[in-house]
Amino acid sequence: MKAAYITQPGPPHSIQWGELDDPIPGATGILIRIGAVSINPIDTYIRSGMISMAIPSPFIVGCDFAGTVEAIGSEVTRFQIGDRVWGSNQGLLGRQGTFAERIAVDESFAYPTPPSQTDESLAALALVSITAHLGLVARANLEEGETLFVNGGAGGVGSAVIQMGKAMGAKVIASAGSEDRAELCRQFGADLAFNYNTRNLAEVLKSSGGGGIDVYWETSRVPDFQGAIGALAENGRMVVMAGRDAQPTFPVGPFYVKGCRLVGFAMFKASASAQQTSAQQIHQWLQAGALRPHIGRRFPLSQSAKAHQLQEDNTLNGAGTLCGKIVLQPE
Numbered sequence: 428m429k430a431a432y433i434t435q436p437g438p439p440h441s442i443q444w445g446e447l448d449d450p451i452p453g454a455t456g457i458l459i460r461i462g463a464v465s466i467n468p469i470d471t472y473i474r475s476g477m478i479s480m481a482i483p484s485p486f487i488v489g490c491d492f493a494g495t496v497e498a499i500g501s502e503v504t505r506f507q508i509g510d511r512v513w514g515s516n517q518g519l520l521g522r523q524g525t526f527a528e529r530i531a532v533d534e535s536f537a538y539p540t541p542p543s544q545t546d547e548s549l550a551a552l553a554l555v556s557i558t559a560h561l562g563l564v565a566r567a568n569l570e571e572g573e574t575l576f577v578n579g580g581a582g583g584v585g586s587a588v589i590q591m592g593k594a595m596g597a598k599v600i601a602s603a604g605s606e607d608r609a610e611l612c613r614q615f616g617a618d619l620a621f622n623y624n625t626r627n628l629a630e631v632l633k634s635s636g637g638g639g640i641d642v643y644w645e646t647s648r649v650p651d652f653q654g655a656i657g658a659l660a661e662n663g664r665m666v667v668m669a670g671r672d673a674q675p676t677f678p679v680g681p682f683y684v685k686g687c688r689l690v691g692f693a694m695f696k697a698s699a700s701a702q703q704t705s706a707q708q709i710h711q712w713l714q715a716g717a718l719r720p721h722i723g724r725r726f727p728l729s730q731s732a733k734a735h736q737l738q739e740d741n742t743l744n745g746a747g748t749l750c751g752k753i754v755l756q757p758e
């Protein structure tokens with residue numbers, strides 16, 4: 428089969444597109460013919476070696492997948508040949524990645540694709556939608572009627588957080604890096620959206636006459652604790668999930684006096700059963716039309732190196748040339 432792989436961590440152009448042996452699923456594994464995959468910022472950290480994680484050699488890049496089951500292991504109970512499935516959490520913690528014509532995945536990390544959905548949609552939603560669900564439900568305990576702020580609402584995670592926040596009955600405010608991207612946040616359901624380059628949250632809250640923020644979701648790699656804690660309501664929660672090297676100033680006083688909570692998490696460390704719970708809720712929202720992917724660019728799978736370059740330019744170098752997910756499909 429053809430696959431996009433590296434033999435050691437390196438820059439985007441170190442990704443080769445070539446022949447590798449087809450994977451063989453273990454007893455609880457399923458063999459999937461890939462229909463679509465998508466890139467996440469973490470793919471660039473692992474490929475470059477920025478995050479030091481054990482990887483097999485050769486290492487096929489990528490976490491997210493959607494496709495069709497072609498073979499099953501002897502102990503598989505949840506899937507049959509021909510089922511359409513999606514999932515994430517591959518290419519991590521020593522597992523092989525997904526940017527290949529065929530992959531073998533433990534069935535615990537695969538979910539049935541709702542019949543109305545394309546592989547492209549589920550690949551684009553995979554990691555970001557599970558992240559958004561884990562963060563809002565298990566970590567921040569967002570309640571109906573609360574106010575949710577998404578700093579960076581037009582990105583992959585941010586657009587999922589906006590939609591889930593609305594589906595959970597919250598009032599949603601979002602920021603984005605331009606007027607066009609703020610409009611996109613409104614299209615994803617934000618009640619109010621603004622350009623973070625020209626306004627800040629404190630001004631927006633003052634002029635809208637609303638109260639404080641119950642859940643503040645930070646997507647930026649440089650969390651603004653000063654602005655966030657100032658905006659949090661009594662018992663407010665702040666979610667951080669990016670910025671491994673960030674060391675921002677933290678205003679302790681207003682944080683504890685308001686009884687706030689700071690929650691951090693990395694989705695790939697959530698158990699398979701926790702991620703299955705997220706997938707079930709995601710299916711319900713998909714079927715209700717409450718959730719859709721935000722696809723920014725499409726590439727053939729053979730151009731994985733080019734797609735990684737685009738993701739890295741934006742995630743690490745602030746190029747501003749990508750808005751939404753990069754999806755790749757075999758030709």
Ligand SMILES: NC(=O)c1ccc[n+]([C@@H]2O[C@H](COP(=O)([O-])OP(=O)(O)OC[C@H]3O[C@@H](n4cnc5c(N)ncnc54)[C@H](OP(=O)(O)O)[C@@H]3O)[C@@H](O)[C@H]2O)c1
Binds near residue numbers: 669
């Ligand atoms: N911990 C976890 O489990 C987990 C899971 C998924 C992702 N992540 C991390 O979360 C981050 C976002 O992931 P993603 O997939 O959503 O990436 P993405 O699609 O590239 O989105 C990045 C977002 O950051 C926003 N942003 C950049 N600079 C900002 C600033 N100064 N103020 C406010 N917003 C800013 C961007 O807004 P504009 O485009 O509007 O400028 C965009 O919405 C990445 O660092 C990723 O590694 C962590």
